[in-house]
Amino acid sequence: MxxxxxxxxxxxxxxxxxxxxxxxxxxxxxxxxxxxxxxxxxxxxxxxxxxxxxxxxxxxxxxxxxxxxxxxxxxxxxxxxxxxxxxxxxxxxxxxxxxxxxxxxxxxxxxxxxxxxxxxxxxxxxxxxxxxxxxxxxxxxxxxxxxxxxxxxxxxxxxxxxxxxxxxxxxxxxxxxxxxRTREEEARRRVAEERLRIARDLHDVVAHHIALVNVQAGVAAHVMDRRPDQAKEALAHVREASRSALNELRATVGLLRQSGDPEAPTEPAPGLSRLEDLAGTFRSAGFRVDVARADQGTTLPAAVDLAAYRIIQEALTNVQKHAGRDAKAEVSVVRVGPNVEVTVLDDGPGVDDAPQAGGGHGLLGMRERVTALGGTLTTGPRYGGGFRVHAILPVKTRTAASGERV
Known part of the structure; x- marks a missing residue:
């Protein structure tokens, strides 16, 4: 001075x-x-x-x-x-x-x-x-x-x-x-959104794979003495589910690494291209899952692709936890105009055993994913029994549209 x-x-x-x-x-x-x-x-x-x-x-x-x-x-x-x-x-x-x-x-x-x-x-x-x-x-x-x-x-x-x-x-x-002040508020908002997104991913990964592990471990314990070969197959599924859970957890936690940390996994985020593999994990646990796709080979933005996959994953996990082993699930992915509609139906016992919004974070996480992309989510019991999850996701998100205008 x-x-x-x-x-x-x-x-x-x-x-x-x-x-x-x-x-x-x-x-x-x-x-x-x-x-x-x-x-x-x-x-x-x-x-x-x-x-x-x-x-x-x-x-x-x-x-x-x-x-x-x-x-x-x-x-x-x-x-x-x-x-x-x-x-x-x-x-x-x-x-x-x-x-x-x-x-x-x-x-x-x-x-x-x-x-x-x-x-x-x-x-x-x-x-x-x-x-x-x-x-x-x-x-x-x-x-x-x-x-x-x-x-x-x-x-x-x-x-x-x-x-x-x-x-x-x-x-x-x-x-x-x-x-x-606006920059600080925007930074805090982005941090909060990122934390929420990672929390949703962790919930979806853990809930899905732990549910599969629980079912397969129960099967193995039930048939261990009478049918060792089936018990061995169930334990193999447990091992595969736990390995998949670890891989996805590692990929999610890798987002939190600092620049000087070891390199994070480079495997792409899951999407609808892995829908059959997802359905296969449930089929291997003894559930009936039918998949129908009429999205005409639409290439979705990464955020929409991941959201659709996670919604189906969480919905099938809820079917597995609440509808019972005899329930059947139907998954459909349909392109309707500028949107992609994802529907998961099951024929479980009915409203009493249906997943409730207050019982966990699954339905809340799905709703947050859809709302963040500008879509709509409808969930509720079906007439005559079972549960329905229906999500409408825009093919072009607000972020993607702004990027094209630029």
């Missing part, structure tokens, strides 16, 4: 000291000006005229009033304007008491609005200039009278310019602060 900037900071920290210094400077200028004759033989003559005691008193009052110019600007302007008016009417030769009025007018214009500065400035100029021309000791066309008009106008204009600059700087500072 330079010496000038340090001095400016100190003055801003002590405004009364600054005003006292300005008042002292104005006092010196007025006293010196009262001894100068601007129209002397050599241009400017010193000591040709000497101010009287009334002029010196008025000078002192005007300068002393400037010490309070920040705390009571209009009162100070009234005092300095009054002493200036008295001086221009009675002084002979005149002292430049109007300097104090010019400084006070500048202060008022710099802290008020433009209309107030205009009204006060015009009033001050009119009163002082008119009094000097009409009632002063000099001719109305004297340059001293015109100087009063010019300096009061300059004071009002300079004060309004300073006020405008302060307003612009303040507006720029407020916009910068607002932009900073």
């Amino acid at each position: 330079s010496t000038l900037e340090r001095a400016r900071c100190r003055l801003k920290a002590h405004p009364l000291a600054l005003d006292a210094a300005i008042a002292a400077g104005a006092l010196v200028c007025m006293v010196v000006g009262s001894f100068v004759e601007p129209n002397g033989e050599n241009g400017v003559s010193w000591g040709v005229r000497t101010p009287d005691h009334v002029s010196l008193l008025l000078i002192t009052i005007g300068a002393a009033a400037l010490v309070r110019r920040r705390r009571a600007p209009r009162a100070v302007l009234a005092v300095t304007g009054t002493v200036s008016l008295v001086e221009v009417v009675t002084g002979d030769p005149r002292a430049p008491v109007a300097i104090s009025a010019v400084i006070a007018l500048y202060t008022v214009a710099s802290i008020t609005d433009r209309s107030t500065a205009l009204r006060v400035g015009l009033l001050t100029m009119t009163v002082l200039t008119g009094a000097a021309m009409l009632a002063g000791p000099l001719p109305w066309y004297a340059q001293e009278n015109l100087a009063i008009f010019a300096w009061t106008g300059i004071g009002a204009t300079a004060g309004d310019a300073v006020r405008s600059r302060r307003a612009v700087v303040q507006a720029i500072r407020e916009r910068a602060e607002r932009a900073e």
Whole structure:
């Protein structure tokens, strides 16, 4: 920080000291000006005229009033304007008491609005200039009278310019602060969305594979003594399900790695291309799952593809947990106009055993996925028994559409 900037900071920290210094400077200028004759033989003559005691008193009052110019600007302007008016009417030769009025007018214009500065400035100029021309000791066309008009106008204009600059700087500072707050809020929102997305992925992965492991382990325990070969097959499915769970967990947790951590898995996120494999894991657990696709080979955005896969995975997991081993599930993926409709039906025992939104995070997670993509999700019991999950997902998400426009 330079010496000038340090001095400016100190003055801003002590405004009364600054005003006292300005008042002292104005006092010196007025006293010196009262001894100068601007129209002397050599241009400017010193000591040709000497101010009287009334002029010196008025000078002192005007300068002393400037010490309070920040705390009571209009009162100070009234005092300095009054002493200036008295001086221009009675002084002979005149002292430049109007300097104090010019400084006070500048202060008022710099802290008020433009209309107030205009009204006060015009009033001050009119009163002082008119009094000097009409009632002063000099001719109305004297340059001293015109100087009063010019300096009061300059004071009002300079004060309004300073006020405008302060307003612009303040507006720029407020916009910068607002932009900073907006960036922080956007960052927090993105972090919250990412945490929610990872939580949904972890729930879907764990719920699906642990449910399969639970079913296969139960089968193995049930047939261990009587049919060892079937128990061995069930344990193989348990091993496969647990391996798949570990792989997907590793891929999900890999998103949380820092840049210096070991490289995360590069396997693509699951999508509808793995729908038959997903259905096969349920069939191997003894459930009947039929898959029908009429999406005409549509290439979906990665977010939509993953959401459709996770919705089917969670819906089949709910069938497995709530509908019983004898239930049958039907999965359909259909392209309808600009959307892809995903439906999962089962013929389980009915409403009593159907998954409820308050019983876990499965249905909530599905709804959050669909809503984030701008789609709709409908879930509920079917007439005559069973449960229905129906999701409508837009093929072109809002993010993808904005990217195409760019």
